[in-house]
Amino acid sequence: MTTFTEPDESGEPRSPRPRALIVTIYGLYARDSDGWLSVASLIRLMADLGADEPAVRSSISRLKRRGLLDPSRVNGAAGYGLSVAGWQALAEGDRRIFSRPRARLSDGWLLAVFSVPEAERKQRHALRSRLSWLGFGTVSAGVWIAPGHLAGETQDVLERSGLAGYVALFRADYLAFGPVTGQLGRWWDTDRLQRMYAEFREVYGPLLRRWDDGSGGSDAAAFTTYVRALTDWRRLPFLDPGLPAELLPTHWQGAQAADLFAQLRTHLEDPAHRHVRAITGTPTNARPQPTP
Numbered sequence: 319m320t321t322f323t324e325p326d327e328s329g330e331p332r333s334p335r336p337r338a339l340i341v342t343i344y345g346l347y348a349r350d351s352d353g354w355l356s357v358a359s360l361i362r363l364m365a366d367l368g369a370d371e372p373a374v375r376s377s378i379s380r381l382k383r384r385g386l387l388d389p390s391r392v393n394g395a396a397g398y399g400l401s402v403a404g405w406q407a408l409a410e411g412d413r414r415i416f417s418r419p420r421a422r423l424s425d426g427w428l429l430a431v432f433s434v435p436e437a438e439r440k441q442r443h444a445l446r447s448r449l450s451w452l453g454f455g456t457v458s459a460g461v462w463i464a465p466g467h468l469a470g471e472t473q474d475v476l477e478r479s480g481l482a483g484y485v486a487l488f489r490a491d492y493l494a495f496g497p498v499t500g501q502l503g504r505w506w507d508t509d510r511l512q513r514m515y516a517e518f519r520e521v522y523g524p525l526l527r528r529w530d531d532g533s534g535g536s537d538a539a540a541f542t543t544y545v546r547a548l549t550d551w552r553r554l555p556f557l558d559p560g561l562p563a564e565l566l567p568t569h570w571q572g573a574q575a576a577d578l579f580a581q582l583r584t585h586l587e588d589p590a591h592r593h594v595r596a597i598t599g600t601p602t603n604a605r606p607q608p609t610p
Contacts, residue, residue, distance in 0.1 A: 334546060334549040334550065335377070336364060336367075336369040336373045336374060336376075336377040337377035337380060337381065338549050339364065339367050339369065339545060339546075339549055340360065340364065340374070340377050340378065340381065341381070341549075342545050342548050342549045342552070343355070343360065343363055343364075343545060343594075344387075344400060344404070344408070345408050345411065345412075345548075346544075346545070346548070346590075346591075346594075347591070347594045347598070348399075348400060349400075349408070351392075351598070352399065353399045353400035353404070353405060354390060354392055354397050354398070354399035354400075355397055355398065355399075355598065356392070356395045356396065356397035356598070357374075357375075357378070357395075357396050357397055357398070358395065358396075359397075359597055359598045360374055360378065360397075360398075361374050361375075362597050363541070363594065363597060366538055366541060366542050366593075367542055367545060367546070378398055381398075382398065385401055385403050386400070386401055386403055386404040386407065387399065387400065387401060387404060388400075388401045406478070410475070411552065413471075414555045414556060415548075415551070415552050415555050418555060418560060419467065419560070420560045420561070420562065420563060421465030421466065421467045421468075421559075421560050421561060421562045422467070422562055423562045423564055423565075425465055425466035425467040425562070426466040426489055426490060426491050427463055427464070427465065427466050427489070427490045427491065427492060428463065428464045428465065428466045428468055428469050428472065428487060428488070428489060428490070429457075429461060429462070429463055429487070429488040429489075429490050430449055430454060430461070430462045430463075430464070430472070430485050430486075430487055431460060431461050431485070431486045431487075431488065432445060432460050432462075432484045432485045432486070433460055433484070434484050441481065441484065442484075444479070444481060445476075445481045445484055445485070448475060448476065448479055448481060449462050449464075450557075451475075451556055452464065452468060452471065452472055452475060453465070453468060453556070453557075453558065453559035453560060454472075454559070455502075455505030455506040455559060456505060457505060463490075463505055464559055465559055465560055465561060465562070466489055467560070468559075468560075469487065469489065472487065473487065498565065499565050502561065502565060506559055506561075508566075508567055510557075511554070511557060511558055511571075511572065512567065512570070512571050514553075514554060514557070515554065515570075515571035515572050515574075515575040516571045516575075518550060518551065518554070518575045518578070518579075519571065519574060519575050519578055521550070522547055522550075522578055522579070522582060523578060525543055525547075525582070526578060526581055526582055526585070529543075529582070529585040529586065530581075530585070534585065534586075536589075536593075537589040537590065537592045537593035537596070538593050540585070540586045540589035540590045540593065541586075541589070541590040541593040541594065543582070543586055543590075544582065544583070544586035544587065544590040545590070547579065547582050547586070548579075548583075551575075551579045554572075554575070558572060
């Protein structure tokens, strides 16, 4: 699963917006039914998360306008299915959120050097957003850097986004001057990441303890906790470049936060899914029919 929006630009955690929660629900549960969920089911699931019907309908409309959801009907029920772009975004997010490997020192570095004409400022913004989304840090205005193991993913994303023509990619080694660890805070905002990982642990650590001791609650409680946790968590792998462990700051919070999320997932995944099935019913084999 993934975020359809770019990573949050504020340095502080915030309550997930309805649109972000809907993205999480589609990533977790819509693929059981050909990428489709009924509007009625979404409204009921989002009510568990504290979102009212107007907010849900507005958020769905925005995702439709962005080309990520398509309206369709199944057995007469109105709903929305994932578009081709939506399926691609989920696949990219799955790799990043659940299985992205950490870089090794031997991977070296990947440099993206680019220049976009002033007349194409919109493309410049899109390119910077995609590089940030991929985990690049900034060396200078037109020179961005990432761990070398991201080369293949970077090529694929830039080609699919139609941005490859603006960029030259290079593999590189750091030679001088001073230790490379002294440069990381200039290229990436590692202090911000530390704060965000620490905040995630502060918020969800007590909740994990409740599920560990059996006092977490019902399937519906598992659903709300899991969807909120994943919505908060999935921002972080899109901000964290996956630097080699040897280069990370002392007492790096990322490893502990990742372990916390993995434990929450173990506890919550099955009961949350039961709750969704109880609301949506058994996934249908019927193919969604496009709505004019």
